[in-house]
Amino acid sequence: MTTILGRLRGLPSVQVTLAIALLVLGFLIAAQISAEGPRNRYSSEERSPLIETALRLQSQQEALKADIVSLRTRIGGLEAQDPGAAESLRRLYKELEDARLAAGLIAVTGRGLAFRLEDGTQGGGVDALVTARDVRTLIEDLWLAGAEGIAVNGERIVGSSAVLDIGGSILANSAYLSPPYTLTAIGPSDLYDRLRASVAFVAFIRGRVEPSGLRLSVAELDKVDLPAFAGTVRLRYATPVESGAP
Amino acid sequence: MTPTVRRNRLTIASMAGLLGILVVGQLRGQAGVPGLSNLTVIELTQLVANLTTSNDQLRNEVAALGRQEAHLIESRDRGDTTVGELTADLARIRAWAGLTAVSGQGIAITVSGPIGGDGVEELLNELRNAGAEAIAVDGIRVVAGAVVAGSPGALSIANSALGDSFEIRAIGSPQILTGTLTRTGGVIAQVGATYPNARLTVTPVESMTLAATDLKIGPTDASPRL
Numbered sequence: 001m002t003t004i005l006g007r008l009r010g011l012p013s014v015q016v017t018l019a020i021a022l023l024v025l026g027f028l029i030a031a032q033i034s035a036e037g038p039r040n041r042y043s044s045e046e047r048s049p050l051i052e053t054a055l056r057l058q059s060q061q062e063a064l065k066a067d068i069v070s071l072r073t074r075i076g077g078l079e080a081q082d083p084g085a086a087e088s089l090r091r092l093y094k095e096l097e098d099a100r101l102a103a104g105l106i107a108v109t110g111r112g113l114a115f116r117l118e119d120g121t122q123g124g125g126v127d128a129l130v131t132a133r134d135v136r137t138l139i140e141d142l143w144l145a146g147a148e149g150i151a152v153n154g155e156r157i158v159g160s161s162a163v164l165d166i167g168g169s170i171l172a173n174s175a176y177l178s179p180p181y182t183l184t185a186i187g188p189s190d191l192y193d194r195l196r197a198s199v200a201f202v203a204f205i206r207g208r209v210e211p212s213g214l215r216l217s218v219a220e221l222d223k224v225d226l227p228a229f230a231g232t233v234r235l236r237y238a239t240p241v242e243s244g245a246p
Numbered sequence: 247m248t249p250t251v252r253r254n255r256l257t258i259a260s261m262a263g264l265l266g267i268l269v270v271g272q273l274r275g276q277a278g279v280p281g282l283s284n285l286t287v288i289e290l291t292q293l294v295a296n297l298t299t300s301n302d303q304l305r306n307e308v309a310a311l312g313r314q315e316a317h318l319i320e321s322r323d324r325g326d327t328t329v330g331e332l333t334a335d336l337a338r339i340r341a342w343a344g345l346t347a348v349s350g351q352g353i354a355i356t357v358s359g360p361i362g363g364d365g366v367e368e369l370l371n372e373l374r375n376a377g378a379e380a381i382a383v384d385g386i387r388v389v390a391g392a393v394v395a396g397s398p399g400a401l402s403i404a405n406s407a408l409g410d411s412f413e414i415r416a417i418g419s420p421q422i423l424t425g426t427l428t429r430t431g432g433v434i435a436q437v438g439a440t441y442p443n444a445r446l447t448v449t450p451v452e453s454m455t456l457a458a459t460d461l462k463i464g465p466t467d468a469s470p471r472l
Contacts, residue, residue: 022261050290051282057297064304071311078318079332089329096336102464103343104390110468133364140367140393147391148465159344159390162375166293167285174300176293178281186468200363200395225471231300232307233339238348238379238417240341241455 058176065230072105072228104158104229108149110186112224113142113195118180119168120213127212130179132165134208135172138183139163141201145194147185149226153177156229173231184224192220341380343463344389348380349455350417353424353448358411360398361444365437367394369414369446372433376426378416380456384408387459398441404461420450 079093100106115138120128139157142150150157155172157163164171169178185191195201209216285293314331321328340346355369370388373381381388383403394403401408416423427434427448434446 019258022258022265025265046287047290050287050294053294054282054290054297057294057301060301061297061304064301064308067308068304068311071308071315075311075315075318075335078315078322079328079335081322089327089332092329092332092336096332096339098464099336099339099343099345101470102345103339105339107471108465108468109471110465112467133368136367136371137364140395143391143393144395148468157390159388159392160342160374160379161390162371164371164375166296167281167289169281169285171293171296174296176281176297186465188467226468230304232303233342234307234310235338235342235348235379237350237352237419238341238456239350240337241347241349 112186118215147187352417359444363395384412
């Protein structure tokens, strides 16, 4: 006993402090594992395969979207190369390209804005998390201010786009997007001035962003690139009406 | 330095090294699944279901585009014209984008009483999520850029004022659209909680025609990216 105490006394104080700190750390880790063990084991057993499946599906989705964009580009090229390119056919092809552009099926570039919308840090409450509704509000305000094209974290927003909550993240065009959210928009040179003058945008800032501590930053850019919409454009229930009138 | 002191230092260094490895391993593990690690089992199940459905639709689109490409290559090799393909493609894309009128089965939602633009947009968002292929509010086609905005009693869409009572029509599967909107805790219930005096009635419709948009939705400030 005397030998052990003597050895301890002989150790430098730094080593003793470090040893005690590690001992406490080990005790805390053991206590945490012991308290949460059963719940962790239960949830991780279910979560791990689900996370793996979700990651695999996300990867498949990205590959399928890349295939769609590539096929549409090749089809556009083939249509443009028609051997009997008469004037009427060239006009038809121009109409088709215009329709694709209007539908968001072609990647575009132009002057615009980039917003970054992030969760708040103050308080850490539920209200400080960016929701799908916040993203939709900003999208709607941008449309109302005259934006011609919008994308959220690289997902082109089109007429059929739905933006939904899933946990603390969102689904846009069925793509899983995590915060922070970057909304890019192309529009007229005074797009930001129009937005700042909009009652709805001011109400969003004063009624939602500021009280909840959400972080919203904006940059006016000379060049904004928007990707093409890479989803399906097949109609199953709707049939085009030739006359164009109801 | 005595052998004992050296051994002690070595032990502490090993422990610190082990802890460091564990911390780095944990951080790397979490970084591998950004965002997903925050989802509950129920949310992960919803995500997997959503991705599965979406991927099925994308696979169908890839297959259809593949057939279209093969047909175009055949036509080109034979020296045939592609007028037929171009016309069909144009009709489909214009209809999808809201540039031409469309007809089909679907649902009608009658909205009356005080409701804000955000409430109507919630309904439209859910209709899109449920697979609506075309939507119109009071006869005005909902396309990219057409937003229902304003406070209760002062709603408008595409510069047209909406009355106290109006109808939203959507083409799609009546069963799916109705089921999605009216499920317990669904969007109708949520909007009803926010706007308790608003009345929303969903009715299946066997056949309807939705007009083309009057909005100019082609870009003027944006140009195609090469």
